[in-house]
Every structure is written in structure tokens, then in C-alpha cells.
Amino acid sequence: MDIEEFQLERLQSLWENEVEINLTESGVHPLTLRELMSDGEIQELLDLRLTYGWTNGSPGLRDAVRQYYPGTSRDQVLITCGSAEANFLAMWTLLEAGDEIALMLPNYMQIWGLARSLGVTVKPFHLRPKGDRWALDLDELEQAVTPKTKMIVVCHPNNPTGATLTVGEMDRIVELAESVDAWVYADEVYKGVELDGRERPSFFGRTDKVAVASGLSKALAHPGLRIGWLVGPEPLIADAWHRNDYTTITTSVLSEKVAEKVLEPDTRRRLLDRNRDMLRNNLDALVRWIAERSDRFSLIPPQAGGMAFMQYRYDIGSTELSTRLRQEKSVFVLPGDVYGMDHYLRLGIGETSDKLTRGLDALAQFCEGLS
Template identity: 35%
Template sequence: MAAMTRPPLNRRLAEFGTTIFAEMSALAVSTGSVNLGQGFPDTDGPEEIREAAVRALRDGRGNQYPPGPGVPELRDAVADHQRERYGLEFDPGTEVLVTAGATEAIAASLLALVEPGDEVIALEPYYDSYAACIAMAGGTRVPVTLRPHDGRFVLDLDELRAAVTDRTRLLLLNTPHNPTGTVLTREELAAIAELAVERDLLVVTDEVYEHLVFDDAGHLPLATFPGMRDRTVTISSSGKTFSYTGWKVGWVTGAPELVTAVRSAKQYLTFVSAGPFQYAIAEALRLPETYFDGLRADLTAKRDLLADGLERAGFTVFRPRGTYFITTDIRPLGEQDGIAFCRALPERCGVVAIPHAVFYDHREQGAPFVRFAFCKRTEVLQDAVKRLGTL
């Protein structure tokens, strides 16, 4: 066969190969290692929510195409959740859109709101799908780097302001922040809101870890700040909160014109998804506060178990205020290259982690940082801590 004159893959995606999560998870299987790399729980969520999904399946609710914007029960539950927790009023008919997880919500938002040549500012390190979605939309990625300071990763507001140009269309934010575990402060969010209003920017906020905020910090949606409700697309999902990551039920809230734009793109991606699971998540969002308190308490204990073990093993640990990831600095171990360190770690002590560098445009900034997930059973974390102690 004659050689192709052009590679098959769209040039916008040429820089994106197999994700680091697939590589490290395969390495975990081949070496029998404890997988603290990919961020998914190793136990299911509440039994009553699983039974709600079974009940929906048996009752024939959602087995055929659900409504394009999502089933009314879930859109009502999302609107109630936003109002009761944050004082944000959204019309479930025009201002709530159900998606195939937050990943589709991010993709649909960027495809809808970004045109070729538009600049999108993202906080690095950033979740890997952000870069791919910006590329698919034809946007130009502009990273603003979070840097370690006093035990947390901090946003330099002057650097953020300097990154905005006449071509900037959108800010893509993530708080609580994966992979660093940082929760943006009220002061940081207020400054971002002022900048967005001043420069007439749209903002897409990924808030999937909104219920995984520790140490009584509390979650502050950017849409609650002055001038932000009508220029913010807020994204969340059920996977991290209810530990059913395979169901892929997410949602978007925002002003009608923004949600309509996102829906215009979303309808040509999956059209609809997860019909019966939507009914179950509608019930999950109405669980009593004791569930959410218990989730945070359980994960706080697991965070501290793993963080203490990592510190004893010799890492510098950035104890997270949110998410279920711990960022560490490997330089006290005499290491500099996080990618090489993570590839060798399974053979060295039987644990898998994720290198930060793959989440950076400025790879040298992320080189010494490595992420561990603590959303696992206590006995699994105890085993990992024991193994890490051999370093």
C-alpha cells in the first residue's frame, strides 16, 4: 500500500497520545502494584442509590432515550442543590443541562464557546482533557502556573491578569483543583471575578470535587460572586460525590444563552446518556447531610493516613484541602524526574502514582511533583504506606 501523504490523526490532536492514566494503570496490573494513580474509588457508593438505579431499570424509566436536556427529576434536583447550598437560582427547564459526566460537559462547553484563534487560560497543572478539548475547539491554550508556597499551590493573580489579552475568550478553572488539591480562596475567586467582569470574559468552572473539601474550608462557586452568574458555566458531576464513576452523570448550570450554546454542541456528542442512572442521581442529590459529612470525614482520615505515610517515606507532602489526591515533591528522595520516578516505582516498591509533568505545558515546572490518590479502602492505603516505607 502506498504511504499516506498525511498522518491519519487530526493535527490538533497530534500531541495527545495514550493518556498517562492508561499507561500507569496497565503498569499496575502487570506488576501487581497498589494503584494509587487513577482517581476512582475501589468501593461502590450508597446502596440505596444503586437500588434506585435498579428500580429505574425495572420500571422502564430511562431505558429508551431520555429527554435531551436530561430527565426532569434530575434537572429539578440539580437546581434545588444549587439553591439550597449556594443560593444560586437556576430554572431547571432552561438553565440546567445533563451531560455524560463532567468530561463531556467540558468538551461541549469549549466546543460551543471557543472559536479558532480564541485564547483559553487554564491553571496548570491541569486535568489532561482540558488541553485536548481546547485543541479540538481550535483554541489557543494559555497556561497560568500554580506554584508551591507555604504548603499549598498558589495562584499568582498578577500572572493571571498579565495572561489576559485582546484574544482571550475564556478562563477555564478547576476548584477544588486536580491534581494539586488546592482550594481557591475567597480572595482569589473575588479577584478572578473582578478580572472576568473587567475584561468581559466567559468562565467555565469545573467543580466536580465540590463536596470533597476538607478542614471546614467549604466550597465557593465562582457564580456566586458579583457579575459572574451570567458569564459562568458551572460544571459538576455525580461520580466523585457518590462513588459511581462508571455511570457518567454530569451537569451544567448557567444563564439560558450559555446553557443553550453548550447544549448545541452536546447534542452532537452523545445526544443523551445514562437514562436510568439519571433517576438514581436525582435521588442521590437529596440524600441527608449526614451522607456528605460522612464522606468528608472518611476521606479526611484516608488523606491523613496516606499523607503521614508519604512523609515518613521521605516525600515533601502538600496536604490537600480538597479532591482525593495528594501532591508530593520527590526531591528529598534524591529524585528530579517525576515521570521516570513513577515508571520505576512499581518495581521499586509496588505502588503506582501519576507524575505531574504530564499536566503542564511548562514541564520543567512539574518535573519533581507526583500525585497519589487516597480514594481507596483503608487496608489498601495501609498496604501502600507499608510498601512506600521501603523506599
């Protein structure tokens, strides 16, 4: 089975640890264990026996997850190695060659590549700039959904634009899925750090054939734990668990214990408040930086998540710009090319403000050399 290169992840894998200033992260600056937990809680971890644990996730962690999806049973939750594994298992479980899906673009391109490698036809529908937001192209969505559509896939809040959907747009996606008996599949890993402080609703519970992926890597700032989850109807979760025996078997008991702590309501709220503050400050700084260069750069500000997707007006392709910036200034930003959108750059705004400022200074210097 062939699979095309996952350019976004490959580029990051190659360079994120080689540069001085990595601005390709889409989450928020992670905490240390000491910052997250009390001494007593850390002491308890020292006595944890390092067994396999439960391969579908410990009951404690599945309960911690399901409290955020009201009305779900424990058997509707599968704990995975990051939301990436949740996406993988869901696609592997639900799709087969010859199927057709409608998929939101731009998007984290994992499901795009996976579905195509499974022999699935992917029909895109876009978020498009409309005034001060990225809006769903409803006409294109309607055209992308056909009687053959097996699933409508969204990334919400969106990677890379940081866009959130209106309730009307969410309802239309659900209505269209129901009209052709398709699944709604939502990757919601950025949900929780909406910059206006209003957490957007989940797609979960809005229709029967719905599954969502999420995890601790982005809004909750703990990518190193590698904890994600898939939530859906019990038969789907049972089938995905059965396939999980062929992938990673299980996550780590140590990560699961720490994840339970992250998901305690008080801790989760504290983390999201901290993360939102960091993102707001950094976004303000970026917006000021852009305002000083408005003939060259523009941005529809993200509504959620740790990244800003800004457009530039220089006569240089985004891959070349990113490569030269990395080589000449040791600053790494993601080229819009990885989303098929040249003349855009994706900048992480979840970094420490010092790093972001130094990165932007370097980008400004680099661009002076272009003009």
C-alpha cells in the same frame, strides 16, 4: 484536526485495571447500588423502562442539580456523560480558532489539550506553593488576561493539588474576566469534599458570563454512573445541547434515576460526610508516612478532593519512578510529568485505607532500593 495525547487519562486507561493497587484515582471509593439504595428503591429500578429518556437530562435530574445553583432555571442545566463531556461541549461551543484563553495550571489537562486542538492560544497562570497552601499567582494571572481573552478557566478545587481558592482570589478572577468581557469557566467536580467541612462557594452566580461543570464522579464517589452536568446561561446551554446531538445524544435513564437519589439533600450530605471521613483518615496516614521520610518527601496537604500531590527528592524522574513501581510492585501512582511537574507524584487518598497502606508500604520499599 490533531490533538495531543491526554497523557493523564491514557496512562490510567492503560494500567489502572492491570495492577494490584491502583492509587491513581482522584475520587473516593465508590458505593455499590445496594449500599446506596434501599431494597424498595432497587425494586423500582427493575421496572424502569430502558428508553432514551430526555436528551438534555430528565426534568427530575435537572431539578435535582439546579437546587445546588440557587436561582437557576431547568433550562440552565444540561446533563452530560460525566463532567468530561460537559467540559468538551462547553469548549466546543464557546471557543474557536484564533481565540485566547487564560488557564489555571496545574490542571486536569482536558481543557488544555482540547483548546489547543481547536486552534486556541492557551496562556497559563499558576498555583504556586506559598507556605502551607497553593496560592494563585495573581501577577501571572493579570499578565495572562488580555483584551483578547475569551475565557478564564479554573479547576476548583484543583486537580492535582487539592487546593481551594480564597474568596479574594475568586473575586479577582471574576473582576479580571469582567474587565475584558470574558467567560469564567469553572470545573468544580471536586467541590463538596473540602476536608475542613466548609464547602467552598461555586463560581456560578458570581458574574453573568459564567459556566460550571460538575458531576457525580469525584466528591460524590459515583464515577461509574457517568453523570455530569453543565450549568450556565440559557443560550449557552441550548447551544451545548444542540451539539450534544452530535456526541453522546444522552446519558442513561438508569444512571439518571440513581443520580437523582445521590443528589437528594440527605443522601448527598451522608455521602459527603462518609467521603470526607475516609479522606481525612487516609490523609492523616499519608502525612504520618511522609513525616517519617521528611528528608525525601514533602506535601502541601490538599484542602479538598481525593488526591495528594507530593514532592519527592530522589534522583529519578517521575515517569520512570511510576513505571518501575508499577512493574516491580504492581502499585500505580500518577507521575507529576503528566502535569509537566517532574519530581511530584499524585496519590489517590480516596481508596480504602488498607489499599493505601499497602501501596505506601510498597512505595517505601521501592524507595529504599533507590537510596
